[in-house]
Amino acid sequence: AQSVAQPEDQVNVAEGNPLTVKCTYSVSGNPYLFWYVQYPNRGLQFLLKYITGDNLVKGSYGFEAEFNKSQTSFHLKKPSALVSDSALYFCAVRGSSASKIIFGSGTRLSIRP
Amino acid sequence: DSGVTQTPKHLITATGQRVTLRCSPRSGDLSVYWYQQSLDQGLQFLIQYYNGEERAKGNILERFSAQQFPDLHSELNLSSLELGDSALYFCASSVEEARQREQFFGPGTRLTVL
Numbered sequence: 400a401q402s403v404a405q406p407e408d409q410v411n412v413a414e415g416n417p418l419t420v421k422c423t424y425s426v427s428g429n430p431y432l433f434w435y436v437q438y439p440n441r442g443l444q445f446l447l448k449y450i451t452g453d454n455l456v457k458g459s460y461g462f463e464a465e466f467n468k469s470q471t472s473f474h475l476k477k478p479s480a481l482v483s484d485s486a487l488y489f490c491a492v493r494g495s496s497a498s499k500i501i502f503g504s505g506t507r508l509s510i511r512p
Numbered sequence: 513d514s515g516v517t518q519t520p521k522h523l524i525t526a527t528g529q530r531v532t533l534r535c536s537p538r539s540g541d542l543s544v545y546w547y548q549q550s551l552d553q554g555l556q557f558l559i560q561y562y563n564g565e566e567r568a569k570g571n572i573l574e575r576f577s578a579q580q581f582p583d584l585h586s587e588l589n590l591s592s593l594e595l596g597d598s599a600l601y602f603c604a605s606s607v608e609e610a611r612q613r614e615q616f617f618g619p620g621t622r623l624t625v626l
Contacts (some may be wrong), residue, residue, distance in 0.1 A: 422578055442514060442617035450612045464578045489555060493611045499568045500545075500615075502555040506608075 401426045403492045406504035409440040412480045412510050420475040420506045422490030429495040434464055437487040437505075446488075449473060460484070480510045515539065516618035518603050524624045530591040533621045535585055537605030543567070544586040545606075545615060546578055550599040561586055562608075593625045 402425045419453045431450055432457055435443040447458025449466045457463045464475045475488060490503040515538035525531055537544050546558040548571075557570035561580035572578075575593075580586040590597060600622050604615035 407526075435613060435617075440619075442516070443604075444514070444621050445614040448612070448614055460563065467613075495611060497568050497611065499557050499560070500611075501557070504554045 401494050401497055401499075401501045402413065402493060403490055403501050403503040405430060405488075405490055405506045407502075407506050408510065409507045411500065412464045412508070414482055414510050415479050418467075418477050418480045418484070418508065418510070420488050420490075422473045422503060423470050424473060424490070424492040424495035425494060426492055430471075430473075431493045431495065432464075432466065433491040433500075434458065434462070434473075434475050434491075435491065435502075436460075446475070458478060476485050482510045482512055484508060485510045514616040515620065516603060516605050516616050518618035518621050520621060521619070522622050522624075525593060525624065526626055527593055527595060529593050529625075530589065531593065532603050533588040533590070533603075533623075535586045535603030535605075535618060537586070537603075538553075541605035541607055541616070542584065543605040543606045543608060543613075544580055544584070544585070546572075546588050547602040547604065548599045548604060549620070553599075555602075558588070584609070588615065590623070595625050598623055598625045619625055 425480045434446040454466045493500040517536045520593045536560040542563045558572040560568040600620045602620045604617045
């Protein structure tokens with residue numbers, strides 16, 4: 400069975416500091432991994448995905464994520480946080496042979512000025 | 513703006529009632545997904561359609577049903593509503609049904625059951 404875990408409900412970072420939002424997963428077969436962001440009263444927006452190839456994936460708004468097969472992780476990172484990055488972030492996984500996508504519980508990112 | 517539209521934006525109804533939520537995918541997208549987002553359950557996948565056919569089912573209750581029409585818009589029907597059905601319902605679309613494709617989400621319909 401597929402599963403995805405976001406161990407932190409909330410992450411607090413000062414503006415200008417690097418940020419990391421953690422995600423671990425479990426799937427059968429090769430994983431397809433996604434990060435989405437949700438701003439208040441909005442739908443989810445796609446940030447980036449890992450399908451195959453380079454373990455470091457670059458996405459929208461300066462975000463990147465590192466795929467680590469041995470640790471089954473796909474952490475979201477940004478070198479320098481902005482106040483406007485404050486939002487709810489979801490990690491999602493879909494196995495290469497799976498029929499449905501699974502979303503994590505979400506991590507609320509709060510960037511203080 | 514993702515290009516996915518959902519109507520209505522808000523819906524307030526009573527227990528036992530039936531409602532229909534509507535979704536229009538992005539132009540050219542053949543696959544439509546429905547999700548339920550609630551505070552206690554997080555984001556739950558309900559069902560997926562591809563070009564009019566059901567492709568995958570998630571945690572969708574028997575009281576709920578969906579369909580995708582020839583013009584590719586989709587409707588989610590919720591019946592015998594209970595207080596616990598109050599949630600945000602999102603529709604998403606993607607170009608194909610391929611598993612590696614990202615999805616584009618609509619703004620959601622907020623359902624309140626009183």
